[in-house]
Amino acid sequence: MPEGMAPQETYRLPKDVVPEHYDLKIWTDLEDLVFSGIVEVSLRVSTDTSKIVLNSLALDLSDVYVSSETLQNTQKPSSIDFDDTNQRVLFTFPTTLPADSKARLSIAFKASINTQLMGYYKSTGGNDVKTVYALTQFQPTAARRAFPCWDEPGFKATFAITMISRKDTVNISNMPIASEEPYTPDSQLEQGSWTAKKFASLAEPSQWKITKFETTPPMSSYIIAYANGPFEFLESSYTSTLSGKVRPLRFYGTAEAVPYAQFALDTMVKIMPIYEQMFDIEFPLPKLDLFGADDFDLGGMENWGLIICRTQYLLHDPTTNDIQNKQSIASMVGHEVAHMWFGDITTMEWWDNLYLNEGFATLNGNGLTSSLHETMALKGVSRVWPEWKADAEFLGSSFFRARQLDAKLSSHPVEVECPDADSILQIFDALSYAKAASVLRMLSSHVGEDLFLKGVSTYLKKHLYKNAVTKDLWEGIQGSTGLDIPKIMDSWIKQMGYPVLTVTEKEDGIHIRQDRFLETGPPADKDNATVWTIPLSILTTGEDGKPVVQKHIFDTREKFFPLDTSKPFKLNADTTGFYAVRYSAQRLVKLGQTAAAPDSPFSLSDRIGLVWDAFALAKAGYAPVSSAFGLISMLRDEKEYFVWDTIASNLAEIASTWYENPEVVELLDAFRRDLFVPVVERLGLSFAPTDSPNDHQLRTLATEQAAIAEDAKVVEELKSWYAYFVETGDDVKIHSELQGITYRIGVQEGGRPEWELAQKVSSTPRSPSQVVASLTALGASKDLGLAEETFQYARTEVRDQDIHRCLFGLQRNPRTRRFLAERVKFYFDELEKRYAGTFNFKRFIEISFQSLSSEEDYEATAAFFKGRDTSAYDQALNQSLDNIKTRAAWVERSTKELKTWLEQRTVIES
Template sequence: MSEEFAPQKDYRLSKNIAPEHYDLTIWTDLQDLKFSGTVEISLRIGTDTSTVVLNSLALEFSEVSLHSYALQNTQTPSATEIDDTRQRVIFTFPDVLPANSTARLKIAFKADVSSQMMGYYRSTGGKDSKTVYALTQFQPTAARRAFPCWDEPNFKATFAITMISRKDTVNISNMPVAHEEVYTPQLEVEEGSWIANTFASLLHPSDWKITTFETTPPMSSYIIAYANGPFEYIESSYKSTLSGKVRPLRFYGTANAIPHAQFALDTVTKIMPIYEQMFDIEYPLPKLDIFAVDDFDLGGMENWGLVICRTQYLLHDPTSNDVQNQQSVASMVGHEVAHMWFGDITTMEWWDNLYLNEGFATLMGDKAILGKRVWPEWKPDSEFLGSSFFQARQLDAKLSSHPVEVECPNEDSILQIFDALSYAKAASVLRMLSSHVGEHQFLKGVSIYLKKHLYKNAVTKDLWEGIQAATNLDIPKIMDTWIKEMGYPVLTVTETEDGLHIRQDRFLETGPAEEKHNQIIWTVPLSILTVSDDGKPTVQKHIFDTRENFYSLETSKVFKLNVDTTGFYAVQYSPERLVRLGRTAALPDSPFSLSDRIGLVWDASALAKAGYAPVSSAFALIRMLQGEKEYFVWDTIATNIEEIVSTWYEKPQVVELLNAFRRDLFVPVVKRLGLKYSISDSPNDRLLRTLAVRQAAAAGNPEVVAELKAWYAHLLQTGNDSKIPSELQGVTFKVGVGEGGRPEWEYAKQLASNPKNPAQGVAALYAVGASKDLGLAEETFQFALTGVRDQDIPRCLSGLQQNPLTRKFLAERVKDRFDELEKRYAGTFNFKRFIEVSFRYLSSDKDYEATAAFLKDRDTAAYDQALRQSLDNIKTRAAWVKRSTEELTEWLKRRPEGER
């Protein structure tokens, strides 16, 4: 929690001493997989002290000294204390450093280039997957694993980085190379220095080179980055619309990645000038690189000037028209490049304000606002609903949710807030605010905020002040409940002749909130669409900040709350009104927008799941929309039906009835669009075809399953995948393995280990878990733990989780190996994923009790949020099965007789 809200805590470093500049030298030996270095840090001393405390973890020190400019002396520590619990080193010096003075701390250190995907670590890639290179991943608290530093976001300083490496490798960092030289005895190196002594100890010093980078602007330690290896690149540039300056843009990777790099690089080239215009702030660094890596704990990381992402999220086959893959790459690039402003120029004060980075990057970059300017044909605002908005609402509907702005007392808690609330809910409520005040005014306020805090740190009130200056509205009043409180409301609509009586209560997936959970009254930016007799739509905007209120309108006419589904709340209408809304939504010239129709389906489904309404009401609405042509509405329908099938996975008779309903919905779409893709297809039709084929296959349509089986059999027999459209690779592999035996499984395993491209590898990783053979399930589990990259283990296990025959098997096997997995992945984002994949999709009270009992006596501090959320999910699903099985079964059995 930032100092604005609470006193300094023991887990935070004292501001008595602060760094102003780092001279960091890193020596990398990729043959011995070790690194060493020196860091010289210019310090500002606030009050008299003889101790210097900074962050360090898993580093070995060889030399430490401190020069005081006030005392005119250089000291070595009289005592050194390593505190691994708080990840610090404490140096005590003989002489007291006087207040308001400066000093220079010098430390020599070394460590292994580990495989832990944090700090300075190694990855393997290349065509043979044996090319070794080293790179950094510091967010949130791992810079301390690479060099001693003040590893907190509000200790900004400048960095001058030098890398020493073998001369046949490439070094990259945040800034451009200032100069680079192969070592010779004539090279000017300070006599007696650590660098000189190291070179003197080498048998062949001329095999090494020294790369010096330009000095950075003031920045936080977690966005420092550097890498060393046999990299190649392609290059582009963009011209700043603000200054006319031309900046180079590069895409780095191993040689096999470069042929698939152009789309990502083109995306950066397109969006950089748009961001500059949007924020009215020129990108301040001399260059921007993006770097595709094979092993990475996150999807991507916004290191200033050197964005690093997994290959799976950056590479696109230039011969493919796969819209989903293009969207995935554009989303990743847009998100990380948005961080160059949100997070890098202006950085949150502390991790409790992580959303100031991630919420903005999600909204601006990979979702709504940028997309409308670059790819309007992708309908990015509607895509945002499925990928972010409702994902956040599902998590926020749990009792185990947390506020967007949440206290982070230690490293364990920081790791856990990288979730759908810090990213997707934050983006959703910012989108709601943008809609309420107007996007132009919203962006103007954002620009004011950024300009006021250039190269500085910020907290929530700073953002609200910026937007308030642009709008003259009381922004804290509108936004505080959405940021500082967990949950969101359901608005219950009661109609009278004169208008609408609306009441707000907390929405919980376990059902209507009890009084103890219903204390918050949100300030709701309420929008109401009304349609006149001549079909003309009108939008009313209100601020609804009481428990109940009345709004006048003619209820005999068409109306709908939450225009374009911008408000972060659910709406419960009467059953009769929902039917009328469905009929209006199904009209060819419906006054309801695409986002309106998506919101209607999501709300009806969420209310049914939580017991506010019968499941039949959601299904009736879905049935009315069978004539829909828009992919995003169908995607919403598919997602919600999939969740019901998944929840009832232990009741095969219900699942078969659900699959019959699914077939009735999606097989006609397959027949209309066919299985062949054309370059003339619209993005909507490409996406809809892919979705419909997946759903028809999952529901067991014999014709679709037979075709996919034949495609996979041809691939297995010939090694030629030309019959399989890239969009249908995943479902084809899954059907091939699920309907086949050991040969089909073995081939998928082979592709997972040695794919021709990242997309094929991802498809195969999921598919190996699709076998119906429990013996092969056991082999899949062993393969996941020993045969795939650490970052990919959750994908491989997800295949077992998605398979109803192996879901409980997976939970039991993870329990068997829990201690080993916890030890192996402690401190990474991966372990949280293990918890979620392994347990949260179980669906019975017995499963809940067994999971809770298994974890009861363990120290779960590092993953308690994921655990509580998973347990909540099991409880909700179990309650839903008990509450709705009879009603669901009856509706599905009589469905053919129902009206269309």
Template sequence: MSTPIVSASSAAAPQDFRLPTAVRPSHYDVTIRTDLEKLTFDGFVKINLDVKAETSTLVFNSSDLNLGNITLQSDALHTAQTESSRSFEKEQERMHVHFATSLPAGSKAQLQIAFDGKLTGSMMGYYYSTYEQDGKTKYYALTQFEPTAARRSFPCWDEPALKATFAVTLISRADTVSLSNMPAISEEVYTTEPSATGSTISSLALGSKSEEKWKITKFETTPPMSSYIVAWANGPFAHLESSYTSPISGKTRPLRIYATPDLIHQAQFGLDVKAKVLPIYEKVFDIEYPLPKLDTLVATDFDAGAMENWGLITGRTSMYLLDAERADIKTKKRIATTQSHEVAHMWFGNITTMEWWTYLYLNEGFATLMGEVIIIARVFPEWKVYSEFITDHLQAALHLDAKLSSHPVEVDCPDANEINQIFDSLSYSKAASVLRMLANWVGEEQFVKGVSLYLKKRLYGNSVSRDLWEGIGEATGKDVAGMVENWISKMGFPVLTVTETEGAIKVRQDRFLETGPAEPKDNETIWTVPLSLQSSSGIDTKIVLDKREDTFAIDTSKPWKLNAGTTGVYRVLYTPERLNAIAEEAARSEDVFSLEDRIGLVYDTAALSEAGFAKVSSALSLYKAFKDEKEFLVWGSILSGIGSLRNAFWENDEIVEGLRAFTRELAGPLVARLGYEYSADESPDITELRTLAVQAASGSRLESTVEKLHGWFTTFLETGSDDHIPPELLGITYSVAVWRGGRAEFEALKKIHAKPRNPAQAIAAMQALGSSEDPALARETLEYALEHGRDQDIVYFFGGVSANRKTRRVLTEFFKERYDQIYKRFDGNFSLKFIVERAFNGLSSIKDHDETVEFFRGKDISKYRMSLEQTLDSIKAKAALIERSKEDVEQWLAANVQK
């Protein structure tokens, strides 16, 4: 039957972006047949409906599917009827099916639809992924439905609040493995190819005769769940198996991790982490994991980092695979935190689900805080993840939220094009930072207790913000909603300006913007700010600033600072004298100001100086004052600040060389002290500090370090072995080799990319290919990326070229030339917004800003609008920094650094 398309002018109005509420699905029977040779699938779905209001039209989501016959059975009417007509809203991805007889309110019905579609490499919906076996490309298939791609695989009511149970049946070739959310309850092999499009499985006889054996795998019915976490997969998977015992029920559950046979040997670490964190989650929340199993599937083509499908977590190789013989600590941390983050979603998102994408942060903010900090700290206490959170998440959140183009954590999503774009540092990192601040204010133990109450009250249901605040408020007796409301519902965050009087401090809050003081129209929000005042009498976490400014009594003659432990989501601007006093005390001893205090102090000083609240020279002086610092994370904040300045002044050779010389002064002694050899007995801090020091030294062109690393790569070229290169320094060595070398090194890196021994090596090679200062090789890298790179990996190639000041304009021009090709290839993917950002974010002049605006004029930017606006803001901020601070930076470098 033909399907007329509703014209754009008659598409749904903005207020009508949600599905009608006349019916709700209660159960789906989904049957899917997968043909990995033809790269097609077909299926049949039966959807049980509860009729809430009389209707003769059913409206549901569908996209990129060919829909066959549609029939409707009604309990109340005792009849089955076929459609009288159908129409399709392309932009809204909604099918309207009209029937002659209305369904009465309060009745039940069953909708039956046959469909078929193509497996593509889109990394959305039900798609194919590839791997190499015996020199041949092989295929397997898996799903990625979040946020709105379930509709690409079967017709459904594709909204988070419309939960239902799902019974999945997969038909596949007998020599493959089929997976879904639940365990298989039966698997039968047939010598005739089954059909999936008949009304029952008994339609097997309709299949064509085949020499190959096919099988039908039926899975248990799920609990009530949202469509975006439904999942299935089919392919020649191998697996590793473990288990854990529930501390609540004593049940032992199987845990598996699946991958293609060539990769499965690198999956043990990820499986081990999953087994360790699951019982901790159960104890912390006092809620047992409800499904009979929890699998993980590792995919070689995957757009997002990982996905929390209930019972069948999926993710890319770099997030789950670890070469036990060549593992660096950065990779270990990434895999452990990713696995823990996705397991956290089994509670945050899967058991209790946001009512709409407006509340995405209820999923992602919690999974970030719980999965990557509170829980993982209990498994790997030596990693100091509470401190690292400041670097990995708080600063990422503050950097993005300092732009006028930011958005609230709780953000309206009236258009499906907006949903992909809010999977960003605000929904993840700012949300987690606000929750961390709240936990510090009420006490972590009480916070977790309140979260448990929240989850228990919303089991298998949906939630909005107030449900969470009520749970934590009940556990703590505090006005949680009043404290946290503006942090979630308003964009931005404050800078606290502190002035001193005898025996007191006056604190004023204003919105912080990276371009400088906010204009009145952008400075209307008053936040309730936990000041976390540290003084000689200890840390007071109870006092708050809930007005524009207030005065607080304190003995200013003794050491003190605000935001103790850097738990607050704000910056603090002290007088130059107070900043110097805090810095001197922090540099002298850890007795007063903690590691977290020092990290926050450095980041605040950098951001405030770049935004014009203080001189950039004051930040450079602070970095120099910390030259004897021992902690990796503090050094990371210092070198990040210097790198930010180099990134802004990238076209000013004199300043770049001055900043490089300053970096050599700081990093050189660290390299001399720590050397290049790693020991299994040393602390993670020492390991990471050595890596950071070598990276800074090589990036600042310290000749002894450059020669050392280039020599290692020369030995690799001569011998074919890289066993002499420490895994921690592999990527740095590759970058130095391409920068210092030429065609031979460049070609060697391409070969490594084509046949890497592990995902970490592949990423290192992709990023390093962009290190050549030869514009011709830079362009060749980008051509190579589009021709040979997997879609998920293009950002690594682009990122490498973007980071190279000698070639970033090559990337910008290449993107402009290939825009149509790139847009078509990545349309709808998470990657699109990152590619746009990489192509333009390195620029730093008003001329570049204006030319970028002009390039995108008239283009449909709806799928990356937020990223583009944020990138344009970044360009303007850097241009303002250059104009404001060029002379200040030049004078400081001339007076303080020997080139």
């Protein structure tokens, strides 16, 4: 066992008694906000034992019995011991259960319907935000808050769920309804049963109903789901291309959400048959539903047969043609539907293999979200909407986001030990999702997509309804390719970090050396031990000038590759390899010239990769900042949105890093205006149905960048739109695609009336997009008094799931960034108590501290957390501290050079 790792028995449930089937009955009372129930679990006993250990947290348990088929007896526990630290309960029984026997455990439970966004909790919707309903969120370890269970992914069992609720509500769960009937005195209830006793105690039992669902296939507890409330639905279906079966597909939500859900439902209709063909496995459940939740801690959750997502990520206004909103929805749906195979049919054995779920789901959507399922989401959505150029989008949303995180000393391997609930929560990050998706994309590119998908299909088929570990996936792909997949992939999955390849040109080729890339600069020897097995692709050109790709395996520290360097060449063709490339200054100029040429052999993804690498190397001190600026100057005639988005993202990071140096920011803004204002002038501010997706998105981006860089004409136009909204209450002048930047400029350039309008819109929005736009805009005010009101509004009135949007608005405002850090420190104990154990708390840490840029900020932040128990968020904290230190070092190292280049550019162009 590796040094420092805890033995599994200290954090994993024993396997001497395992569940095979659950009969779960849940009684929901939305008026009193309580639930109760009984769970009866069919058990398989493998060794003699008088003890049964399972998970339970924050539940009031009673009426515990175990019956043994072998002993033909029923017994109560002689003792019940709760372990709140490990979130378990231990039942000790007077008589030993014999080995190789069957038993049945029965437990009654009850609890309040909480507001903590986990377990079985309350949400509110409707136009008046008063429609109350209850729903579940169990991933990763919250099923134990809703019913006692073996709440680990490796304990798969079947579930038969019954819900008892008021008769004017709707019940939904993983499986279709088997029967539903109002309670009457003639209802078939077992005499003396828990349900019969509950009805007998009611004043008006006729106001209730009983909903029984079909039994599930074997599945893990964290993907069980159910909800109760006044829901409505849209319905469609798809026809399986494998069997010809027609399966119903539905969207559920509160009444006001349903008119905006058609696009999400249509996406599911289109993508289901594609996934079936891709994996050669038919979706095994009789139905699949989407549920739009008003309060939800995650973006989406892949509960088998009942996907739950935030309404903001599922709803589209059909009167608009907001391409980015459609892409976001398609990404979310593609990602979660891919999980129906990756994670639900075949599930990781333990959370250290989370990427077997997340990596594939991302690659299967369109790359707008997460890893194995992310990999498939990318491939799936690309087949439905090729014009969206999802592979290029993946680079900005996932690939480089993962590289930024993995370039820190505080990174962690994709496959990482998870000994407790806190550590499990923390691994839901860009490494488990985006790095995993990226290295799987790299592998797919190296072996070829057809063989990759054949191996993935083999892996799934071999482990249907079972659990899997890393070697199972590699065996599947190895079988289809004949390659040593563990040798290629182990360094990417088991080791943190990634390499930078330094290219030195020789007479007959190139010499390449690999070293670990760190954003703090060249690594010390102790941090440079890994030699990666790199699927290396080198793009060259043939006699006709067309691109030719050479593929190699580069698994040594350095190596020479024969190459004609008189012709254009580029490492990392299509930017599929998870590594950076460092060229000489002269070669980088030639690469920029080739990239800018009308007949360039470099693909869209190649050009994106060149820009990202140039800025990453400059940030880490491997290259001067001027080299990156010189590259993008050569690309000013670029027409592709995704290249411009890459340029904008990197310039925004520089502006954010130097936010306390107004002289640099002013010079940088002038450069940004020179780049983006001509694009605005070419495309205009009006959207048309005939716009290509590229022009549609590029117009939005260029307008945002021109406004942020304080172009007077664009700012005045956006101000006038928002002013009309303030004066009339009518937002007709604000294009939906420019809603975010219009609200931001309106509040930033206005006063209290403009701020109050954004606050009003956030509390009574007409569409989900207004929520996002208004909440983030609240933090844009130049008035610190309004900044304080924004913080207090977020703390006391905003939905828990949306608080981070207000904080993000304060963080991106240079005038309020340090103010935000200080307010979060002041209220930290309150926030920790309120949000500990949720995904939200990690976001607070990141948003509040990671964008500070001075050594003083680093010291002050580190000092604040010194002496605190940070075990529940230490990864986010350490990554934020690393970020501050890196930015401070960059400012110290490059301010003079950056200012000089920007000044000289201004002189030359004038």
